[in-house]
Amino acid sequence: MGTVLDSHFLALTAIVTVGYQSLFFLITALLRFDKVTDFAGTTNFVILAILTLLLKGAWHFRQIVLSLLVVIWGLRLGLFLLMRILQWGEDHRLDEMRNNLTKLTVFWILQALWVWTVSLPITIVNASERNPSLKPQDVIGWIMWSIGIVIEATADQQKLMFKNSPANRGKWCNTGLWKISRHPNYFGEILLWWGIFVSSTPVLKGAEFLVLFGPVFLTFLLLFLSGIPLLEASANRRFGTLEEYKIYRKRTSPLIPLPSALYERLPVWFKASFLLEIPLYRRGVHDDGLLN
Known part of the structure; x- marks a missing residue:
């Protein structure tokens, strides 16, 4: 992607x-043990960030900062998801895949692509000889990452506390950030990875800007493939006939946190066009009126 070193x-x-x-796919397929799926993905990011930083050995300030941001994100999310799945016992996203080798294989291929492509900005920054002085893009990117990880971590903790309460057994999470977004954790994750990309741009030149594919692929994956669609379908199957759940969907943005009163009053065309209130997320919900 510009230099022999980049290609290596x-x-x-x-x-x-x-x-x-x-390795983890074989564990999952042979042992029917899918509790390590998210841990395998997030820790892979940590491995790539540390490996590329150590191999290049330049230790530029920007390389250290971006590598540290990726490591913090990966370790926090990886350990959180591992502890959560060990506690809860199953991942509803994988309900349709456990006994279907083809679907399981596709899922793991997508996970490998997710790790490699989303890591592209940090890979190229760590491989680069260039070390320009700090730019506004650096600060903007770090701020985006900071806001994103706070939102993601807060949403994760709020949902964990909600699920651990016996009074909430069999209910969907609608407290804290989950009152203003159906998937605030994914909003945080998308924001922080776009922040990583933005803060990598002072180093990028020419074809290296193709690393933009990383955050684009992450966004596409979470919005249209293995993220929100799977979770929405699972929730809709469980709660889609409940009137309270239909009201929650009408009042709550799919991704971007917005006050419920504001979101409910927005025109249907605006929600569909700009806020991702799309038919893909409505499987299993009947007569909710969102697209009428």
């Missing part, structure tokens, strides 16, 4: 990612 780093990170994800 890209090839190395691809090999490491495929090998690491293949």
Whole structure:
């Protein structure tokens, strides 16, 4: 992607990612043990960030900061998800895949692509010889990352506390950030990875800007493939006939946190066009009136 060094780093990170994800895929497929799925994905990011930083050995300030941000995100989310799945016992996103090898294989291929492509900005920054002085993009990107991880971590903790309460057994989470977004954790994750990309741009030149594909792919994956669609479908199957749940959907933005009173009053065309209130997220819900 511009230099021989970049190409070597890209090839190395691809090999490491495929090998690491293949190991956990075999564990999942052979042992029917899917509790390590998210841990395998998030820790792979940590491995790539540390590996590329150590191999280059330049230790530029920007490289250290971005690598540290990725490590913090990966370790926090990876350990949180591992502890949560061990406590809860199952991942409803994988309900349709556990006994379907084809679907399971596609899921793990997508996870490997997710890790490798989303890591592209940090891979190229760590591989680069360039070390420009700090730019506004650096600060903007770090702020985006900071806001994103606070939102993601807060939403994760709020949902965990909600689910752990016996009084909420069999209910969907609608407290804290979940009152103003049906998926605030995904909003935080998308924001922080776009922040990583923005803060990498002072180093990028020419074709290296193709690392934009990383945050774009992450956004596409969470919005249209393995993120929100799977969780919405699962929730709709469980709660889709309940009037309270239909009201919650009408009043709550799918992704971008917005006050319920404001969101409910927005025109249907605006919600569908700009706030992702799309038919893909309505499977299992009948007569909710969102697209009438």
